[in-house]
Amino acid sequence: QKAEWEKLKEEDTVTADGKHIELAANIGTPKDLDGVHNNGAEAVGLYRTEFLYMDSSDFPTEDDQYTAYKTVLESMGEKPVVVRTMDIGGDKELPYLDLPHEMNPFLGYRAIRISLNESDMFRTQLRALLRASVHGNLRIMFPMIATLGEFREAKAILLEEKENLIKDGVEVSDSIQVGIMIEIPAAAVIADKFAKEVDFFSIGTNDLIQYTMAADRMNERVSYLYQPYNPSILRLIKNVIDSAHKEGKWAGMCGEMAGDQTAVPLLLGLGLDEFSMSASSVLKTRSLMKTLDSTKMAELADRAINECDTAEEVVGLVEEYLK
Numbered sequence: 001q002k003a004e005w006e007k008l009k010e011e012d013t014v015t016a017d018g019k020h021i022e023l024a025a026n027i028g029t030p031k032d033l034d035g036v037h038n039n040g041a042e043a044v045g046l047y048r049t050e051f052l053y054m055d056s057s058d059f060p061t062e063d064d065q066y067t068a069y070k071t072v073l074e075s076m077g078e079k080p081v082v083v084r085t086m087d088i089g090g091d092k093e094l095p096y097l098d099l100p101h102e103m104n105p106f107l108g109y110r111a112i113r114i115s116l117n118e119s120d121m122f123r124t125q126l127r128a129l130l131r132a133s134v135h136g137n138l139r140i141m142f143p144m145i146a147t148l149g150e151f152r153e154a155k156a157i158l159l160e161e162k163e164n165l166i167k168d169g170v171e172v173s174d175s176i177q178v179g180i181m182i183e184i185p186a187a188a189v190i191a192d193k194f195a196k197e198v199d200f201f202s203i204g205t206n207d208l209i210q211y212t213m214a215a216d217r218m219n220e221r222v223s224y225l226y227q228p229y230n231p232s233i234l235r236l237i238k239n240v241i242d243s244a245h246k247e248g249k250w251a252g253m254c255g256e257m258a259g260d261q262t263a264v265p266l267l268l269g270l271g272l273d274e275f276s277m278s279a280s281s282v283l284k285t286r287s288l289m290k291t292l293d294s295t296k297m298a299e300l301a302d303r304a305i306n307e308c309d310t311a312e313e314v315v316g317l318v319e320e321y322l323k
């Protein structure tokens with residue numbers, strides 16, 4: 001099977017009925033690029049930049065960050081690279097950013113909430129990204145967005161830094177897409193409103209599922225509630241994808257669910273445009289995608305959402321379709 005997958009390395013990802021899907025890989029550092037290339041990913045769908053901060057004993061400088069971003073962009077050439085601004089907090093700690101202990105870290109001070117408050121740190125990251133933008137096909141993504149106000153504020157800071165750089169004579173790309181992660185149910189529910197203002201969505205199911213089901217993704221005692229195929233999750237995902245498409249935007253997914261072989265047929269059926277996963281899952285997903293008919297999967301997704309009451313029923317339905 002591995003040898004079969006190997007043959008798909010240079011190919012695009014196309015369904016049985018000829019629909020092209022973008023298959024991307026998630027990375028944490030430039031060191032992960034080998035995996036991206038060796039598995040024939042068509043893009044980097046999520047670059048988790050918090051590792052730059054966590055692997056260092058103090059805030060990484062603008063130049064340190066610029067070097068890392070440039071390395072990734074150049075290595076990918078014309079292929080898109082979605083860089084997520086830092087997502088510290090929750091389970092990810094940063095010793096030199098003296099964060100107080102919280103009762104509910106996953107519901108607390110993390111990601112964009114920190115960035116908007118520690119604006120020097122945020123501006124440094126954005127300047128590094130903007131400077132690197134001329135070296136490839138950069139897309140910038142904000143994590144843990146709950147409200148339109150947060151997105152507008154983050155985007156305004158980005159545009160301010162862009163103006164500042166241009167004033168200083170620094171070259172900045174004019175075609176940087178700016179999007180958000182959809183990982184908080186509040187944002188998923190009003191995706192239609194966000195879709196008017198963002199360039200793209202990337203659904204972060206790791207967090208979206210934990211927040212929707214109110215079940216900590218690290219707590220084994222409640223892991224039975226961590227249900228990617230629960231109709232509630234599928235409906236949220238459908239709303240996000242439909243909202244994006246109505247405004248002519250694209251919707252991707254960078255949570256673990258994007259590489260889950262039971263979920264892929266459903267997500268294809270829901271119209272997901274981009275699937276981003278760990279590099280090691282790319283080839284087997286490309287292989288699966290070749291066997292799936294997108295019209296038939298749309299029918300499957302429709303039935304899963306409207307006829308199934310439970311996650312178990314959804315799994316049963318998918319198995320029936322794949323037989």
Ligand code: PEP
Binds near residue numbers: 207256
């Ligand atoms: C997610 O929440 O699905 C996601 C991709 O982000 P992270 O796993 O880094 O929280």
Ligand code: MG
Binds near residue numbers: 183204206207
């Ligand atoms: Mg997340």
